[in-house]
Amino acid sequence: MKVVLVCALLSLLSLSHACPKECSCNSNTKVVDCRGRGLYDIPKRLHPETQELYLQDNRIRGLGSMAFREIPLVRILDLSNNSITTVSPTALLGLRALQRLSLAYNSLRELDKRLLGPIRTLSHLDLSHNSLWGLPGALGDSLRNLSHLGLSHNKLTRLDRSLLEVLTHLDSLTLRSNPWRCDCQLIGLKLWLETYIYKGGVLDEVMCTQPEEMKNTDLQKVPYQLFHVCMTTSYHYLFANIHHLENERLLRGHTHGNHAHPSSHAIHVPMAMGEGFGGGGGGGGGGLPECEPKQRHRPVNLRHAIATVIITGVVCGIVCLMMLAAAVYGCAYAAIMAKYQRELKKNEELATAQKADHATADEKEPLENAIA
Structure with a gap:
C-alpha cells in the first residue's frame, strides 16, 4: 500500500513539472524551447531545473512580478522579438544565476532601476531595437560583470558616463542607430x-x-x-x-x-x-x-x-584681488601726489609774486622821500 502511495506521489510530482504543451523540452540539456508558438504569456509548469528558456518570436506583451519564479536556475533567457512594452521591477526576482538576457526587438520605452538589482551574474544584455530614451544610472550597479551590452536602434540622445564607468569587464558595446x-x-x-x-x-x-x-x-x-x-x-x-x-x-x-x-x-x-x-x-x-x-x-x-x-x-583669485588693490592704491597715491605737487607749485608761485611786490614797494619809498 505504501509503495503504491509513493508511486502515485512521484507520478503526480512528475506531472506537475511536465514540459508545457506549447514547448519542446530536453531533459538532458535542461533546455526549454518555446520559439514561435504564438504565446501571449510565459508558459506554466516549467521544470524547476530549467537552465535555458527560449521565448523569442511570440506575442508576449508584458512581464509581471516574479514571472520566472518556477525556474530559479535559468542561465539563458531569450525574450526577443515579442511585443513587450512593460516589465515589472520584480519580473526577474529570484534569477540569481542568470547570465544572458535578451529583450531585443520589443517596444520598451524605459527600464526600472530595480529590474536587475538582485542579479550579479549577468554577462550578456541585449536591449537593442526598442524605444528606450535612456537608462537609469543606478542600473550600472547590477552590470559590473557585463561583457556585452547592446543598445543599438533605440532613441538614446545621450548616455550617462557614470553608468558606463562601472562596466569594467565590458568587451563589446553596440550604440549605432540612435x-x-x-x-x-x-x-x-x-x-x-x-x-x-x-x-x-x-x-x-x-x-x-x-x-x-x-x-x-x-x-x-x-x-x-x-x-x-x-x-x-x-x-x-x-x-x-x-x-x-x-x-x-x-x-x-x-x-x-x-x-x-x-x-x-x-x-x-x-x-x-x-x-x-x-x-x-x-x-x-x-x-x-x-x-x-x-x-x-x-x-x-x-x-x-x-x-x-x-x-x-x-x-x-586672492592674488588677482591683491593685484587689483595694489593697482587702485597706486593710482590713488599717484593722484594725491600729483595734486600735492600742483598745490606746492602754486604756493611757490604765490610766494614769488609776493616777494616781487614787496621789492617794488621798497624801491618806491626812497624815490618818494627824495622828491619830498
Missing part, C-alpha cells in the same frame, strides 16, 4: 569611449544627428575644437577631463609595466584645460606624448585633483 545629440553633455561619453577603445573594447559607431554641423559624423571623429565652448560654460568637462587623465595615467603605467610600446595604440588625450581642444580628432587621432616621465607613475586621487584645482582657483 539619435545622438553631440553637444557639451556628450563630451563625457567621447572621453570614456577613447579609454574604452584604447583598452581593446569593441564598438560599432556613435553617429551624431544633432547639431546640424555634426550630422552624420561619428562622435569619435568629431574634433575637440567643436567642443571648445564647453570649457567656459560647464565645469562638467573639467571633472570629466581630470578623471579621463587619471585613467590614462593608470593605463600608461600598466602598459609600461608590461613593456608594451606606447605607440601601439592610437588615442588623442587632451592634456590640460588650456590646450585640451587644440588637437585633432576622435578616438583614432594623434599619438601618446613622446616625452616619458622619469618618475614612476602613481595613481591620482580624483578628489585630491579636484581639491587642488579648487584651491588653485581660490589662490589665483
Whole structure:
C-alpha cells in the first residue's frame, strides 16, 4: 500500500513539472524551447531545473512580478522579438544565476532601476531595437560583470558616463542607430569611449544627428575644437577631463609595466584645460606624448585633483584681488601726489609774486622821500 502511495506521489510530482504543451523540452540539456508558438504569456509548469528558456518570436506583451519564479536556475533567457512594452521591477526576482538576457526587438520605452538589482551574474544584455530614451544610472550597479551590452536602434540622445564607468569587464558595446545629440553633455561619453577603445573594447559607431554641423559624423571623429565652448560654460568637462587623465595615467603605467610600446595604440588625450581642444580628432587621432616621465607613475586621487584645482582657483583669485588693490592704491597715491605737487607749485608761485611786490614797494619809498 505504501509503495503504491509513493508511486502515485512521484507520478503526480512528475506531472506537475511536465514540459508545457506549447514547448519542446530536453531533459538532458535542461533546455526549454518555446520559439514561435504564438504565446501571449510565459508558459506554466516549467521544470524547476530549467537552465535555458527560449521565448523569442511570440506575442508576449508584458512581464509581471516574479514571472520566472518556477525556474530559479535559468542561465539563458531569450525574450526577443515579442511585443513587450512593460516589465515589472520584480519580473526577474529570484534569477540569481542568470547570465544572458535578451529583450531585443520589443517596444520598451524605459527600464526600472530595480529590474536587475538582485542579479550579479549577468554577462550578456541585449536591449537593442526598442524605444528606450535612456537608462537609469543606478542600473550600472547590477552590470559590473557585463561583457556585452547592446543598445543599438533605440532613441538614446545621450548616455550617462557614470553608468558606463562601472562596466569594467565590458568587451563589446553596440550604440549605432540612435539619435545622438553631440553637444557639451556628450563630451563625457567621447572621453570614456577613447579609454574604452584604447583598452581593446569593441564598438560599432556613435553617429551624431544633432547639431546640424555634426550630422552624420561619428562622435569619435568629431574634433575637440567643436567642443571648445564647453570649457567656459560647464565645469562638467573639467571633472570629466581630470578623471579621463587619471585613467590614462593608470593605463600608461600598466602598459609600461608590461613593456608594451606606447605607440601601439592610437588615442588623442587632451592634456590640460588650456590646450585640451587644440588637437585633432576622435578616438583614432594623434599619438601618446613622446616625452616619458622619469618618475614612476602613481595613481591620482580624483578628489585630491579636484581639491587642488579648487584651491588653485581660490589662490589665483586672492592674488588677482591683491593685484587689483595694489593697482587702485597706486593710482590713488599717484593722484594725491600729483595734486600735492600742483598745490606746492602754486604756493611757490604765490610766494614769488609776493616777494616781487614787496621789492617794488621798497624801491618806491626812497624815490618818494627824495622828491619830498
